[in-house]
Amino acid sequence: MGPAIPVLAVVGVGLIGGSYAAALRRAGHVGRVLGVGRNAQSLARAYELGLIDDTATAVEAAAQADVIMLAAPVGAMAKVLAEMRPHLKPGIVITDAGSTKAEVVQAARAALGDRIDCFVPGHPIAGGERVGPDAADADLYAGRNVILTPLPENAPRDVALVRASWEACGAHVREMDVQAHDRVLGSISHMPHFLAAVYVAQVARSGDAAERLALAGSGFRDFTRIAAGSTEMWRDIFLSNREAMLTELAALRAVLDSAEQALERRDGAAMEALLEEAAVCRRGWKLGNTK
Amino acid sequence: MGPAIPVLAVVGVGLIGGSYAAALRRAGHVGRVLGVGRNAQSLARAYELGLIDDTATAVEAAAQADVIMLAAPVGAMAKVLAEMRPHLKPGIVITDAGSTKAEVVQAARAALGDRIDCFVPGHPIAGGERVGPDAADADLYAGRNVILTPLPENAPRDVALVRASWEACGAHVREMDVQAHDRVLGSISHMPHFLAAVYVAQVARSGDAAERLALAGSGFRDFTRIAAGSTEMWRDIFLSNREAMLTELAALRAVLDSAEQALERRDGAAMEALLEEAAVCRRGWKLGNTK
The missing domain is CATH 1.10.3660.10 (6-phosphogluconate dehydrogenase C-terminal like domain)
Structure with missing residues (x-):
C-alpha cells in the first residue's frame, strides 16, 4: 500500500506549509511533495532542506496533486484558486491554513464555482515568531489543535482525508462551523x-x-x-x-x-x-x- | 566596623520583606533582623527559615531598629506608622516597598507629622506569583530596578542609606518624583x-x-x-x-x-x-x- 497522499502540493512553503510537509513526510503519509510559491529563493531553500521534491506552478499542482495545502496569505488565495480551477485533477482535495474562515470560504466559492466541493477549509492553531522554510518543523503541530470548518458540499471522505493528514502530524482535530x-x-x-x-x-x-x-x-x-x-x-x-x-x-x-x-x-x-x-x-x- | 544596618526591622516578612532581609543578611549588610507582623504563623516560619532573629511589636521595632522596611499592604501602612510615631529611635530611617507612592506618602505624612523626614519612600520592581516567607529569595532583587521617591524633607544621608541597602541586594536604584x-x-x-x-x-x-x-x-x-x-x-x-x-x-x-x-x-x-x-x-x- 502506498502513502495516504501520493502527491501533495504546498502553496507557500514557510513555517506553516513547510511544517505540514515535514510532518507528513516523517510520518510516511506522503509520496511526492511539490512546492508552489512566488518566491524562487524560498522554494530553492525548501528544496535544499528536503521539504519539497520539486517546484511546480499552480496549474501543474492542480493537475498533478492529490491534496493541495494553501498556506499562502488569506488575501492571495482567491487568485491561486482561480488559476487552478480549470486544471483540477479529478478527486483532488484542497485545504488551507488561513487564520479566518468566512472570508476564505467566500473567496473559494467565487474562485471554484461548482467545484467548491473539493475545498475543505482548515486552521491549525500553531505558529511562532520565525518565518520561511528554515522555520519549518516536523513537530510544530504535535499536540496542537487544528480546526476544520467543512462545507455542506464536502464529501465526508474528503473531510476525513484532511483530518487524517493533520492527525498524522500529531494534531488534535475538531470541526466547527465557519461562523x-x-x-x-x-x-x-x-x-x-x-x-x-x-x-x-x-x-x-x-x-x-x-x-x-x-x-x-x-x-x-x-x-x-x-x-x-x-x-x-x-x-x-x-x-x-x-x-x-x-x-x-x-x-x-x-x-x-x-x-x-x-x-x-x-x-x-x-x-x-x-x-x-x-x-x-x-x-x-x-x-x-x-x- | 560593624554592619551598615545594626538592627533592621521588617514589617511583613513575606516575598518582598523576606527577600530584602535575606539579601541584606547574605551581603553582611545587617546585624540583627526583627520581624513585625499580624500573622504569628508567618513570623514563626520566617524565624525557622532564618530570615529574622526575633519578632517584635511595631512599638519595639520603632524603639530598637536603625532601619525599618514596611513591606505590608499599602492600606495597612498608616496604622503601623501611627503606632510607631511616639517611639521612634533618634536617627531611625523608615522605608517602604509599596507599588504606588502618592497615597503612601500622604498616609506617612498624616501618621508621622513633623517626623516625616525619616521616611524615604521606595518601590522595588520585582515580585512573583508566590507569597509568604517560604517565597523569600536572597536573589529576588539581583539586577532588578528599585525606585526611590525621596521627599524634600529627607536628609541626603538617609536617602543614601536606603539606596545602599538596595544596592547591597544587587538592585539598580533610581530616583524619581512621586508623581x-x-x-x-x-x-x-x-x-x-x-x-x-x-x-x-x-x-x-x-x-x-x-x-x-x-x-x-x-x-x-x-x-x-x-x-x-x-x-x-x-x-x-x-x-x-x-x-x-x-x-x-x-x-x-x-x-x-x-x-x-x-x-x-x-x-x-x-x-x-x-x-x-x-x-x-x-x-x-x-x-x-x-x-
Whole structure:
C-alpha cells in the first residue's frame, strides 16, 4: 500500500506549509511533495532542506496533486484558486491554513464555482515568531489543535482525508462551523493581538515613553509579546475577521466601561469582583496542548 | 566596623520583606533582623527559615531598629506608622516597598507629622506569583530596578542609606518624583493588569466561554498570565493609583477608538501603521534587568 497522499502540493512553503510537509513526510503519509510559491529563493531553500521534491506552478499542482495545502496569505488565495480551477485533477482535495474562515470560504466559492466541493477549509492553531522554510518543523503541530470548518458540499471522505493528514502530524482535530470559528478565534486570538498593539502604541506615544519602557518588567514583557508579530499578517487577519472583531470589541468595551466606572467611584468591591472573576477563569485555564 | 544596618526591622516578612532581609543578611549588610507582623504563623516560619532573629511589636521595632522596611499592604501602612510615631529611635530611617507612592506618602505624612523626614519612600520592581516567607529569595532583587521617591524633607544621608541597602541586594536604584513614579508605573505595570483582567472577564462572560478557552493558545496564555494575580493586592493598587490610572485609560481609549474606527472603515493602511508603531516599539524593547 502506498502513502495516504501520493502527491501533495504546498502553496507557500514557510513555517506553516513547510511544517505540514515535514510532518507528513516523517510520518510516511506522503509520496511526492511539490512546492508552489512566488518566491524562487524560498522554494530553492525548501528544496535544499528536503521539504519539497520539486517546484511546480499552480496549474501543474492542480493537475498533478492529490491534496493541495494553501498556506499562502488569506488575501492571495482567491487568485491561486482561480488559476487552478480549470486544471483540477479529478478527486483532488484542497485545504488551507488561513487564520479566518468566512472570508476564505467566500473567496473559494467565487474562485471554484461548482467545484467548491473539493475545498475543505482548515486552521491549525500553531505558529511562532520565525518565518520561511528554515522555520519549518516536523513537530510544530504535535499536540496542537487544528480546526476544520467543512462545507455542506464536502464529501465526508474528503473531510476525513484532511483530518487524517493533520492527525498524522500529531494534531488534535475538531470541526466547527465557519461562523463559530471566526467568533471564537476573534475572541481568543485576534483580540489579544489587537489590544496588545493598541496598548503598546499608547505607551510609545506618551511623552515619557523612554522612561516608561526602561522600567517595564516581566508583566509588560508577557502582556505585549504578541505586539511584536507580523504587521501585514495581523492587518489582514483583523480586516478579514472584521465583523466578529467589532462584535467582540463592543462586548469588551462594556466590561471596560464598568471597570473604569468602578475605579472612578472608588468601588473596591466591584473592582475586586471583576478581578476575582478574571483570576478564577485564568487560574482554571490550561493550554490545551503540549506546546 | 560593624554592619551598615545594626538592627533592621521588617514589617511583613513575606516575598518582598523576606527577600530584602535575606539579601541584606547574605551581603553582611545587617546585624540583627526583627520581624513585625499580624500573622504569628508567618513570623514563626520566617524565624525557622532564618530570615529574622526575633519578632517584635511595631512599638519595639520603632524603639530598637536603625532601619525599618514596611513591606505590608499599602492600606495597612498608616496604622503601623501611627503606632510607631511616639517611639521612634533618634536617627531611625523608615522605608517602604509599596507599588504606588502618592497615597503612601500622604498616609506617612498624616501618621508621622513633623517626623516625616525619616521616611524615604521606595518601590522595588520585582515580585512573583508566590507569597509568604517560604517565597523569600536572597536573589529576588539581583539586577532588578528599585525606585526611590525621596521627599524634600529627607536628609541626603538617609536617602543614601536606603539606596545602599538596595544596592547591597544587587538592585539598580533610581530616583524619581512621586508623581512620575505613579504615572510611569500606572502605565507599564498597573494598566496591563487592568486590561488583562477586563479582557479575561469579557471572555469568561461569553456564552461559549468553554469552547473559547479550549482553543486558546500561547498568545492568550502570555497576554493573560497577569490576570491570575492576587485580586486584593491589585484592587488596592488600582484604587491607590486611581488618578494616574484614569489619565492613562483616557489616553488608551483614544488609541482604541482610532483602531476600531480603522477597522470599521476597512482602512488597512491606518491599521498597519498602528500595528507597525507597536511592533517597532516592542521589538526594540528589552527587559532592563536579568530576571
